[in-house]
Amino acid sequence: MANAQAQATAPSTMEQLRERRAATKLPGEDLTIAETLRVMDVARELRDRRSTAEEMFRSDDVRIQLREKLMRTAAMSGDHVSEAEIDAAIDQYLSNLYTYEEPKPGFKKFAAYCWIWRTRIAMAATAAAAAGAWYFFS
Secondary structure, three states: OHHHHHOOOOOOOHHHHHHHHHHOOOOOOOOOHHHHHHHHHHHHHHHHHHHHHHHHHOHHHHHHHHHHHHHHHHHHHOOOOOHHHHHHHHHHHHHOOOOOOOOOOOHHHHHHHHHHOHHHHHHHHHHHHHHHHHHHHO
């Protein structure tokens, strides 16, 4: 008896069923345009991430396609390369794909850091020039 009271009574006519459906609001039915666009952006981002993840998990397919492409390239260039050598080259390439190597010290590294810090260097040079002008002309 208690179980029967807990359940909602079924509508007796089709008209009552239509009224109940019209009165029932679905989640997200009252979203503004901005909220709807935000939800669509999230859905698009999830789709993009899913496709990226699927590509990452298809590494065997990528490896096979890369092997075939390298074999065709070697045949076109006239190089006699075995599949074992190509597999070793692919393994070496993929094992070092996401490793970081510290750049060697030298002028190129110095120039790169100067480019990165160009705003700070320009502000320091401007401050030094202003201080020098103030010292010499006052």
